[in-house]
Amino acid sequence: MSGIIKIFCMPYLLSCIHLLPDGSDLTFSTKSSGHISILKYRPSRSIPSRHFIASKLSLLIHQSAVAFFARPKANLSGCNCFLYKPAAQLSRKYVAIMKSDGGRHMQVLRDVLEKAQRDGVGVGHFNIGDFVILKAVFASAQDLKVPVLVGVSEGERKFLGTRQIAALVKSLRDEFDFPIFLNADHTHSLASAIEAAKAGFDSIVFDLSALPFEQNIRQTKEAIEALKGINPAILIEGEIGDIGTGSEIHDAAPDLSKGLTSPEEAKQYVDATGVDILAPAVGNMHGMLASMVQGTTKKHLDIARIAQIKSATGVFMTLHGGSGTEDEDFRKAIAAGINVVHINTELRVAWRRGLERGLANHPNEVVPYKILPDAFEAIKQVATSRLKLFNSTK
Numbered sequence: 001m002s003g004i005i006k007i008f009c010m011p012y013l014l015s016c017i018h019l020l021p022d023g024s025d026l027t028f029s030t031k032s033s034g035h036i037s038i039l040k041y042r043p044s045r046s047i048p049s050r051h052f053i054a055s056k057l058s059l060l061i062h063q064s065a066v067a068f069f070a071r072p073k074a075n076l077s078g079c080n081c082f083l084y085k086p087a088a089q090l091s092r093k094y095v096a097i098m099k100s101d102g103g104r105h106m107q108v109l110r111d112v113l114e115k116a117q118r119d120g121v122g123v124g125h126f127n128i129g130d131f132v133i134l135k136a137v138f139a140s141a142q143d144l145k146v147p148v149l150v151g152v153s154e155g156e157r158k159f160l161g162t163r164q165i166a167a168l169v170k171s172l173r174d175e176f177d178f179p180i181f182l183n184a185d186h187t188h189s190l191a192s193a194i195e196a197a198k199a200g201f202d203s204i205v206f207d208l209s210a211l212p213f214e215q216n217i218r219q220t221k222e223a224i225e226a227l228k229g230i231n232p233a234i235l236i237e238g239e240i241g242d243i244g245t246g247s248e249i250h251d252a253a254p255d256l257s258k259g260l261t262s263p264e265e266a267k268q269y270v271d272a273t274g275v276d277i278l279a280p281a282v283g284n285m286h287g288m289l290a291s292m293v294q295g296t297t298k299k300h301l302d303i304a305r306i307a308q309i310k311s312a313t314g315v316f317m318t319l320h321g322g323s324g325t326e327d328e329d330f331r332k333a334i335a336a337g338i339n340v341v342h343i344n345t346e347l348r349v350a351w352r353r354g355l356e357r358g359l360a361n362h363p364n365e366v367v368p369y370k371i372l373p374d375a376f377e378a379i380k381q382v383a384t385s386r387l388k389l390f391n392s393t394k
């Protein structure tokens with residue numbers, strides 16, 4: 001499908017984009033003639049997706065409108081101009097990107113999750129508490145040529161810097177043209193979620209699962225409106241049920257059996273909030289027991305429940321607390337509808353063991369880049385084995 005649409009204003013352009021069939025990719029070169037822009041569209045794998053451009057345009061229109069009406073004496077006759085200008089700038093930017101990119105595909109997280117769902121694979125999510133972990137996870141994903149999500153909790157953001165970690169991940173994505181995405185993991189306040197959205201995170205886990213159900217629904221809905229106003233392409237994940245707290249080594253297993261998510265409440269929650277992604281409690285648990293670290297016991301998942309929740313809601317689903325889970329359960333969970341799998345504690349254990357080995361191997365060394373490769377290798381080994389498993393379709 002290809003053609004040209006003449007557009008007279010940005011809302012009209014947006015409505016044209018939304019009329020195109022799903023899967024159409026777009027390129028648009030705006031040629032200015034008064035207030036008329038021209039949108040050309042043609043199918044191609046080498047250009048940003050329809051959804052991505054529409055999202056960017058929504059954001060630009062919103063920002064331009066706010067700036068325009070904030071002027072002391074707003075002149076309404078200038079409406080077309082203020083709407084047109086950002087589009088022209090945006091199109092110039094994409095033309096430049098497409099040229100410099102040599103026609104390679106730019107993806108957004110939603111595209112990656114949709115593809116994973118179609119292919120029956122899971123996207124690995126790894127928490128990155130420091131640069132060595134980020135480097136090791138990125139190297140694993142690069143070796144395997146699979147997309148990857150990296151996450152930072154509120155505690156990790158406080159330590160690393162919200163904008164600083166966003167800049168680091170963006171630099172990897174841009175320099176290597178690689179689908180690495182950044183998630184604000186377990187965010188408990190709107191202020192902290194807004195900070196992440198403004199810093200350019202691709203997704204946010206807005207976790208009010210500790211609150212009563214109705215309150216969780218109301219506040220999550222409000223948060224989604226605020227966050228999509230900052231970046232319409234951002235994906236918001238909501239959580240219900242009890243999966244414990246702390247990606248650490250626990251002395252005893254908490255009793256989470258009463259906090260399992262039911263398909264009915266999952267549907268009610270998704271319908272009422274409009275979350276893009278749901279994090280259910282399906283036998284998963286944050287952290288690991290010492291016996292799981294030793295490998296003598298494993299976590300098991302309620303696969304039937306995952307399938308029921310998926311068919312009731314139809315949304316993307318994340319499995320939190322994946323560390324220490326039986327391999328076969330992961331495969332079945334992905335087949336039943338899980339799209340993203342979180343691994344944190346296993347990486348933290350590898351980080352510590354690798355670091356201890358590095359220090360033991362170099363007792364008199366003070367140069368970080370001579371000590372840290374042991375930690376890097378240990379983390380990379382874990383990340384690689386998990387990514388291979390999640391991306392296998394057997």
Ligand SMILES: [Zn+2]
Nearest residue numbers: 186320321342
């Ligand atoms: Zn989690």
